[in-house]
Amino acid sequence: MNPNIYVPYIAEITDIKQETGDTRTYDVRIKNKEEARLFRSRPGQFVEASVFGAGEAPFGLTTSPKEPGVMTFTVRACGKVTNALAEMKKGDEIGIKGPLGNSFLDKIDSKGKDILVIGGGIGLPPLRSMIDHIFNNRADYREFTILYGARTPADRVYKYQLSDWENKTDLKLIQTVDVADKDWTGNVGVVTTLFPKLKLDIPNTVVYTCGPPIMIKFVIIELLKLGLPEKQIVSTLERYMKCGVGKCGHCCIGNKYVCTDGPVFDYTEIKGLAEEAF
Amino acid sequence: MPEKTVYSLAKAQVPELIAKLLKSRNEVWAPVKGEGGDTFLAQIDSAKQIAPEYVNGFLGAKRYVFPQLEELFRFKKGKNGTTLQTETDQPRAVIWGIRPCDMSAVNYFDSFFGQGAKSGPGWKSGDPLPDPLYEKRRERVVFITLACNQAGPKCFCVCTDSGPFLSKGFDIQLTDLGTYYLVEVGSTKGEEFVKEFKTLFGTGNENDVKLRRKLETEAEKTFQQPVSFFAKAMRKLDGGKVDQKFWEKVAGYCIGCGGCIYVCPMCSCFDVDDKMESDTDGLRYRSWDTCDFAGFTREVSGHNPRASRADRRKRWFYHKLSMDYLEKNPVIGCVGCGRCVVTCPGEVDMATVVRWMRKVE
Known part of the structure; x- marks a missing residue:
């Protein structure tokens, strides 16, 4: 973090991958070496990315790089800042404020446990930083399952990665879509319809989830029905956010700031909020 | 009220004090009457502009410590990349005559934007972060509050422990005693301020303090809003x-x-x-x-x-x-x-x- 909480670091876009029609993944590097050294993210954290002239917006980091000063995030072009980002090219400069917020690692210690990751649509990118972390420390965890749901097969992000993951022996990936196309041979239906396919060791499973609010809501309802302890349900929360540093007040849910108290919360925290989280 | 040194300031000395402040400070703010009769906290260039009577301004000291529009930084896109410029200098200022409620609100801002907030390597999620713009502005301002001898028709500060008189949290608190003010000092900044203009301040005495306490008790009986608890x-x-x-x-x-x-x-x-x-x-x-x-x-x-x-x-x-x-x-x-x-x-x-x-x- 810059000591002046409103001032970003200058960073360079080093690569752009097209994910879907409106979604791109950006690799970014902080330019100044001294500032880059200070930037070390943990899984679940986010950054505020600036396009100077358009503003700034928060994006969950999607990898857990060992090298400081580099990061990856995935953006769907749908608003002022994200559309401005969509116009940018490799080598262009943006501003980066962060890393901000807490980490999946700040919640229950899931080492030695089964891991179930449940992602919906553009909710997979923030979870990917944790997935990355688990792969980097695979021996620390037991069974590893990822459920990924999207509206259509074309709406899935990281398609190149998903086929890799499907072939892995130490990971079980199950995908589903709401609406199939003619080439789709996988599951059809919302992500909770996959639950009966799982053989869960309930007391020893930790769930990490992120997706549209309505999905998270039903995922949590179903997990609670299965008897999963509340502390073992870990979710990210999202809100319209401006400053990202706990001052502007936009992202508050009850007395929690999504930006500085979150974005990662477990269900014991979520259920106690004075407002509906989803 | 803890025993502390008190001073006095004759009302006749106020124009000279304001004139000296206008010379030695970047900005002096005080309640002024607008055209429609509302009182606003605004920058002044003469003691004549200070409103003679007012409950509290239309907007509080928020207008000064947290301006409605504030620049965070400037950017310049050039051939060799983008450069950022941050304005670190803030005006040295005196805010004259705000009411105890507004001073209490600034104290609240201090805990949210400034003091106690920390960042850097020891920062953990959930800890507040200091706001550099607020802190710099706050560091360079002296607040002179004016206690309320009479509550306004819509006031209820007595229910929120933020008036009509303050016992702490101010730099200087004035109490209107007719032709002069009793001057209480509540901070190091306030002490330095009195020292700087010592020729204009007189000494305060025990009777003035007694009178101030009596006025406070009387002021507490003047609230018209039936709000408490x-x-x-x-x-x-x-x-x-x-x-x-x-x-x-x-x-x-x-x-x-x-x-x-x-x-x-x-x-x-x-x-x-x-x-x-x-x-x-x-x-x-x-x-x-x-x-x-x-x-x-x-x-x-x-x-x-x-x-x-x-x-x-x-x-x-x-x-x-x-x-x-x-x-x-x-x-x-x-x-x-x-x-x-x-x-x-x-x-x-x-x-x-x-x-x-x-x-x-």
């Missing part, structure tokens, strides 16, 4: 007694103008945006925002977690009154200045809603 309302709120129907009733009277938030000396939510001034140069700024507007939480997908006015009203009152928030910052979000009472066209201001809340079964 915030504690009871807060217990109802946190005890889950205040249901959604209650907020729908409040929302029924609210026209969603955001006026209460705009005039509230403790409301500090803001928007952040960029502005280009040429093809290459621009700035990022913040501006006051309000949780009363649907756009405050509306996401680009169209999803709005606080889509109804009832939810938004609930949000505002929870933030100010719920013990949940007091855990984070142990000051309730109201100083009883009465501005929302004056402003609200639907008469669902803090005083009214607290009254309703206390009656909830």
Whole structure:
């Protein structure tokens, strides 16, 4: 973090991958070496990315790089800042404020446990930083399952990665879509319809989830029905956010700031909020 | 009131003091009367502009410590990349004659924006971060507050422990004793201020202090708003007694103008945006925002977690009154200045809603 909480670091876009029609993944590097050294993210954290002239917006980091000063995030072009980002090219400069917020690692210690990751649509990118972390420390965890749901097969992000993951022996990936196309041979239906396919060791499973609010809501309802302890349900929360540093007040849910108290919360925290989280 | 050195300041000396301040400080602010008769806290260039009588200004000291529009930084896009410029200098200023409620609101801002907030390697999630703009501005300002001998018609600071007189939290507190002020010093900055202008200050005496105490007791009897017992309302709120129907009733009277938030000396939510001034140069700024507007939480997908006015009203009152928030910052979000009472066209201001809340079964 810059000591002046409103001032970003200058960073360079080093690569752009097209994910879907409106979604791109950006690799970014902080330019100044001294500032880059200070930037070390943990899984679940986010950054505020600036396009100077358009503003700034928060994006969950999607990898857990060992090298400081580099990061990856995935953006769907749908608003002022994200559309401005969509116009940018490799080598262009943006501003980066962060890393901000807490980490999946700040919640229950899931080492030695089964891991179930449940992602919906553009909710997979923030979870990917944790997935990355688990792969980097695979021996620390037991069974590893990822459920990924999207509206259509074309709406899935990281398609190149998903086929890799499907072939892995130490990971079980199950995908589903709401609406199939003619080439789709996988599951059809919302992500909770996959639950009966799982053989869960309930007391020893930790769930990490992120997706549209309505999905998270039903995922949590179903997990609670299965008897999963509340502390073992870990979710990210999202809100319209401006400053990202706990001052502007936009992202508050009850007395929690999504930006500085979150974005990662477990269900014991979520259920106690004075407002509906989803 | 703890025993401390007191001084006196003859009212006849005020013009000279203000003249000296105008020479030695970058800015002097004081309550002035606007054309329509409202009082505003504004920058002055002569003691003549200071309003002779006023309850409290239309806007509190928030207008100074947290301006409605404030530049965060400037950027310049060039051939060799983007450069950022941060303005670190803030004016050396004196704010004259704000009321105890407004001073209390600044103390609240201190705990939210400044003091106690930390960052850097020891920072963990949930810790507050200091706001550099606020801190620098605050460091260089001296507040001279004027205690209230008479409560205003809409005031209820006696219920929020933020007036009509302060016992701490000010640099200098003046009490009007007729032809002169009793001067109490509440901080090192205040002590240095009196030292700097010692030729204009006289010594205070025991009788003045006694008189001040008497005035405080009398002032406490002049409140007209029948509001007290915030504690009871807060217990109802946190005890889950205040249901959604209650907020729908409040929302029924609210026209969603955001006026209460705009005039509230403790409301500090803001928007952040960029502005280009040429093809290459621009700035990022913040501006006051309000949780009363649907756009405050509306996401680009169209999803709005606080889509109804009832939810938004609930949000505002929870933030100010719920013990949940007091855990984070142990000051309730109201100083009883009465501005929302004056402003609200639907008469669902803090005083009214607290009254309703206390009656909830």
